[in-house]
Amino acid sequence: MVQKDKPRRGRPRAYDPDRALAQATAAFWDAGYAGTSLDDLSAATGMNRPSLYGAFGDKHTLYLKAIEGYRAVARAGMQTALPQEGPLKAALGGLYQRAISLYLSGEHGPRGCLLVSTAATEAVMDAEIRRAARAALEEIDAAFEARFRHAREQGDLPRSTDPAALAKLASAVLHMLSIRARIGTSRAVLEQIAASGVDLICGPGPTARRKAPPG
Amino acid sequence: MVQKDKPRRGRPRAYDPDRALAQATAAFWDAGYAGTSLDDLSAATGMNRPSLYGAFGDKHTLYLKAIEGYRAVARAGMQTALPQEGPLKAALGGLYQRAISLYLSGEHGPRGCLLVSTAATEAVMDAEIRRAARAALEEIDAAFEARFRHAREQGDLPRSTDPAALAKLASAVLHMLSIRARIGTSRAVLEQIAASGVDLICGPGPTARRKAPPG
DNA sequence: TGATTTTTGTACCGTAATGTATGAAAATAG
DNA sequence: CTATTTTCATACATTACGGTACAAAAATCA
Numbered sequence: 443m444v445q446k447d448k449p450r451r452g453r454p455r456a457y458d459p460d461r462a463l464a465q466a467t468a469a470f471w472d473a474g475y476a477g478t479s480l481d482d483l484s485a486a487t488g489m490n491r492p493s494l495y496g497a498f499g500d501k502h503t504l505y506l507k508a509i510e511g512y513r514a515v516a517r518a519g520m521q522t523a524l525p526q527e528g529p530l531k532a533a534l535g536g537l538y539q540r541a542i543s544l545y546l547s548g549e550h551g552p553r554g555c556l557l558v559s560t561a562a563t564e565a566v567m568d569a570e571i572r573r574a575a576r577a578a579l580e581e582i583d584a585a586f587e588a589r590f591r592h593a594r595e596q597g598d599l600p601r602s603t604d605p606a607a608l609a610k611l612a613s614a615v616l617h618m619l620s621i622r623a624r625i626g627t628s629r630a631v632l633e634q635i636a637a638s639g640v641d642l643i644c645g646p647g648p649t650a651r652r653k654a655p656p657g
Numbered sequence: 658m659v660q661k662d663k664p665r666r667g668r669p670r671a672y673d674p675d676r677a678l679a680q681a682t683a684a685f686w687d688a689g690y691a692g693t694s695l696d697d698l699s700a701a702t703g704m705n706r707p708s709l710y711g712a713f714g715d716k717h718t719l720y721l722k723a724i725e726g727y728r729a730v731a732r733a734g735m736q737t738a739l740p741q742e743g744p745l746k747a748a749l750g751g752l753y754q755r756a757i758s759l760y761l762s763g764e765h766g767p768r769g770c771l772l773v774s775t776a777a778t779e780a781v782m783d784a785e786i787r788r789a790a791r792a793a794l795e796e797i798d799a800a801f802e803a804r805f806r807h808a809r810e811q812g813d814l815p816r817s818t819d820p821a822a823l824a825k826l827a828s829a830v831l832h833m834l835s836i837r838a839r840i841g842t843s844r845a846v847l848e849q850i851a852a853s854g855v856d857l858i859c860g861p862g863p864t865a866r867r868k869a870p871p872g
Numbered sequence: 873t874g875a876t877t878t879t880t881g882t883a884c885c886g887t888a889a890t891g892t893a894t895g896a897a898a899a900t901a902g
Numbered sequence: 903c904t905a906t907t908t909t910c911a912t913a914c915a916t917t918a919c920g921g922t923a924c925a926a927a928a929a930t931c932a
Contacts, residue, residue, distance in 0.1 A: 449899080449900070450899080450900085450907090450908075451899075451900055451901080451906080451907045451908060452898075452899060452900075452906085452907040452908020452909060453897065453898040453899050453900095453907080453908050453909040453910070454898075454899060454908085454909075455908090455909065455910095456909075456910070472781050472782060473691070473781065473782050474689065474691055474778045474779070475692075476688070476689055476691035476692035477690075477691035477778070477779070477782065479888075479889060479890085480889070480890060480891080481888085481889080489910095490910070490911060490912085491890085491891075491892090491911095492891090492892075492893095492909090492910075492911075492912095493909070493910065493911090495890095495891070495892085496908095496909080496910095500890080500891075501890075501891095548781065550781055550782060551781050552781070553781050554777070558836055559777055559778055560778055562769070562774050562836050562839045562840055563689045563692070563774055563775055563778045563839075564689070564692070565839045565840050565841070566687050566688065566763065566765055566766050566767070566768050566839060567687060567688050567692065567765060567766075572839075572840055572841055573841075575840050576840040576841055576842075579836070579837075579840060604853065607849070607850065607853035608853070610833070610850045610853065611830075611833075611850070611853060611854060611857060613833065614829045614830055614832065614833035614850075614854070615826075615829055617829065617832045617833045617836050618825070618826075618828065618829035618832045618833070621773055621777050621794070621832050622794075624777045624778075624780045624781060624787075625776075625777055625780050625787055625790050625791040625794060626780070626787055626788075626791055627791075634822070635822065635825045635826070635829075638819065638822035638823070638825065638826060639826055639829070642826060642857055642858070643857070664929080664930070665877090665878075665929080665930085666876080666877050666878065666929075666930055666931080667876085667877040667878020667879060667928075667929060667930075668877080668878050668879040668880070668927065668928040668929050668930095669878085669879075669928070669929060670878090670879065670880095671879075671880070694918075694919060694920085695919070695920060695921080696918085696919080704880095705880070705881060705882085706881095706920085706921075706922085707879085707880075707881075707882095707921090707922075707923090708879070708880065708881090710920095710921070710922080711878095711879075711880095715920080715921075716920070716921095
């Protein structure tokens with residue numbers, strides 16, 4: 443899996459492309475697209491300007507690649523955090539926990555969600571970024587919706603609930619956590635709000651880590 | 658109220674400060690803080706650079722003033738949209754309607770909420786903006802909380818609800834509407850989601866514009 | 873009218889930003 | 903060992919950006 447590629451012809455790269463992309467992503471994540479200069483990206487990746495350009499294209503292209511990478515990570519996170527088996531409440535609570543940890547991470551302080559807090563900013567004036575952000579966020583909606591649909595079939599949600607609507611509101615909790623993390627809300631408060639959100643979405647039934655059925 | 662100020666000593670201003678601030682705010686709102694140049698601000702306000710500087714200070718100070726102005730507008734909007742009398746559901750639904758209209762407005766396309774979509778972006782690297790955004794958003798939380806507390810006392814919300822937690826989730830719906838507006842979600846979808854949010858927060862009781870009690 | 877005050881408008885300064893040209897460096901191929 | 907290929911690293915070109923100096927303009931005050 444970490445198999446070395448077959449030796450290439452010229453001088454070897456001094457950087458690992460995946461790692462460099464992750465580092466560039468982190469830079470955009472902190473300061474936003476417009477607020478990140480090529481010098482910032484160069485410092486974050488350790489690559490000089492021409493290498494950056496050769497590897498990822500211009501700043502705009504690099505940012506779109508950062509979004510794509512983030513989207514892949516988000517997709518994987520949703521899938522592992524929302525397994526089909528097990529109670530919905532636990533899964534949703536766990537997902538929000540993981541999201542909070544991600545949103546609070548960052549070298550320069552809590553930084554929320556890349557899409558919510560940097561891509562959406564550019565979305566008004568930049569159609570490409572708008573499309574990329576929208577696709578990524580709607581994929582998250584879809585993952586929630588699939589899980590809620592399943593939960594309803596399993597009787598884990600009332601028959602009367604609308605999985606699509608509920609999914610958008612589950613995403614809303616993520617959006618809110620992202621915003622609040624970024625403006626400095628503490629982990630304790632974020633966790634408390636997330637728990638309220640889980641209760642509101644799933645109903646005030648048995649708690650996330652149920653020990654015994656009610657009664 | 659629109660009383661002319663007493664005549665000042667030197668050459669009269671060629672701009673109206675309030676109007677200019679609103680125009681500068683609109684520029685920031687579209688492109689974000691980092692994405693808006695002084696030339697953009699100059700074009701938006703019709704003021705030349707030195708006048709801008711003389712009137713509002715540097716770009717950073719001007720942006721903070723834009724946040725303050727927005728905060729005042731938001732405060733007024735919350736107060737008129739959430740009157741103490743009347744059913745909570747109608748008030749909340751109406752507030753979201755107004756928010757959606759605001760978030761969809763904009764010369765260059767829907768632009769969401771200034772705080773959520775431009776101030777939060779800068780919040781990681783800029784402590785002053787972070788503090789200003791946080792104060793503004795928490796004031797909105799507080800307004801929701803006060804209204805929910807009142808509703809609970811009036812019996813318009815179950816005794817078991819937590820006004821503070823519910824307020825944060827009511828804000829979450831605003832955050833989501835802002836994000837989604839900015840990435841291009843249609844008004845119809847936004848209204849639908851907002852209605853779901855109202856139902857979730859207030860419970861599936863009588864609808865916003867009740868014609869007759871259920872039964 | 874002439875002095876004073878304040879704003880305007882142009883032109884400018886230094887810096888930072890994005891992107892690129894070019895030659896040295898480091899590998900493989902024959 | 904030489905040729906070839908690919909990347910690196912410095913330096914550069916051009917534009918954009920934030921901010922300001924300065925003189926003309928437009929008002930009030932005496």
